[in-house]
Amino acid sequence: GTSEPISKIYDNIYNIKSEELSDTSIAFIRARTADPLSSFGDFIAISDIVNEETAKLIKREVSDGIIALNYTDKALDILKTKKSGSYIIIKGDKNILDNIKDKIEYRELNGIGLSQKINSEKTNDTYFMNIPTKNKNITELIKRDLIIANTTLKYTPSNSIVYAKDGQVIGVGAGQQNRVDCVKLAGAKAKKWLLSTHPKTIKMINALKPNIKRQSKVNIRMQFLENDFTNIEYANWTANFNEVYLELSDESRHINKTESSEFINNMNVSMASDAFFPFRDNIDKCSQYGVKYILQPGGSIRDNDIIKACDDYGILMCISGVRVFTH
Numbered sequence: 454g455t456s457e458p459i460s461k462i463y464d465n466i467y468n469i470k471s472e473e474l475s476d477t478s479i480a481f482i483r484a485r486t487a488d489p490l491s492s493f494g495d496f497i498a499i500s501d502i503v504n505e506e507t508a509k510l511i512k513r514e515v516s517d518g519i520i521a522l523n524y525t526d527k528a529l530d531i532l533k534t535k536k537s538g539s540y541i542i543i544k545g546d547k548n549i550l551d552n553i554k555d556k557i558e559y560r561e562l563n564g565i566g567l568s569q570k571i572n573s574e575k576t577n578d579t580y581f582m583n584i585p586t587k588n589k590n591i592t593e594l595i596k597r598d599l600i601i602a603n604t605t606l607k608y609t610p611s612n613s614i615v616y617a618k619d620g621q622v623i624g625v626g627a628g629q630q631n632r633v634d635c636v637k638l639a640g641a642k643a644k645k646w647l648l649s650t651h652p653k654t655i656k657m658i659n660a661l662k663p664n665i666k667r668q669s670k671v672n673i674r675m676q677f678l679e680n681d682f683t684n685i686e687y688a689n690w691t692a693n694f695n696e697v698y699l700e701l702s703d704e705s706r707h708i709n710k711t712e713s714s715e716f717i718n719n720m721n722v723s724m725a726s727d728a729f730f731p732f733r734d735n736i737d738k739c740s741q742y743g744v745k746y747i748l749q750p751g752g753s754i755r756d757n758d759i760i761k762a763c764d765d766y767g768i769l770m771c772i773s774g775v776r777v778f779t780h
Contacts, residue, residue, distance in 0.1 A: 480499070483620065512535055515668070557570060580773040603773075612629050612728065613625070618647070643722060722743040726750075729749060731755060733755070750773050
């Protein structure tokens with residue numbers, strides 16, 4: 454995530470005070486909330502100095518360790534108390550690649566050693582020079598989100614799709630056997646992130662009983678956004694709310710399909726793919742999740758079909774010519 458300021462609307466959702474956050478803290482919150490259900494028992498990487506405020510945010514999370522460029526003394530003291538002193542704290546070196554001989558990395562597969570050059574490729578302005586779609590109105594903010602999405606792909610097992618918005622990743626679909634399943638998987642996660650600020654979601658959060666733990670609030674929110682309950686699950690879920698909220702009908706509580714589509718359609722989401730799109734169904738599907746900007750390497754025999762599909766939905770698409778396919 455970037456250090457772009459977080460809107461105050463997320464204060465109650467993320468349990469933060471957005472106006473008091475430092476740049477490092479903002480980047481951490483953005484990364485942590487990209488996939489709130491999966492961000493549980495993680496290993497944190499921060500390309501900056503961890504300050505006291507960020508350390509306090511980290512301390513409240515379930516996490517196994519951290520690597521960062523450095524730590525203030527107060528931050529280090531806070532992190533040392535996590536997991537009864539067994540929290541892994543590593544000081545990294547951003548110039549580590551300079552010390553690796555010949556820039557070669559190795560993998561072992563069934564007793565066979567494989568070697569390749571380290572992928573030090575960075576997404577830059579050259580990735581946005583080829584825009585074959587009718588919509589060519591690319592801005593620096595669009596580039597920022599496409600760069601974030603494409604950079605994430607470098608470290609995500611293929612096949613992989615990443616959605617981004619407002620300076621952070623909001624959905625990752627990885628390791629699928631076909632690309633359209635990646636689009637759907639990442640899209641479902643992005644949809645929940647986008648609907649987190651829907652008026653009905655905000656109303657639901659504000660109706661929670663006091664003293665519910667923060668991670669439980671995350672789970673309650675995800676259940677609400679998925680709206681796919683068994684009878685027992687629904688009974689347990691409704692037990693978390695005040696009586697006024699429970700008096701509302703299911704229809705007035707939950708977000709229906711039309712409300713969801715209308716809310717998401719104007720979100721202007723960015724999406725990146727680690728390899729070309731083989732069929733236009735990828736574009737048809739991603740359009741349902743508010744995608745308006747795409748970065749992909751191209752190279753398919755059906756590239757013209759993909760371009761036409763983007764034009765059908767008014768989507769801007771950049772063809773980089775560079776795959777970030779990770780096995």
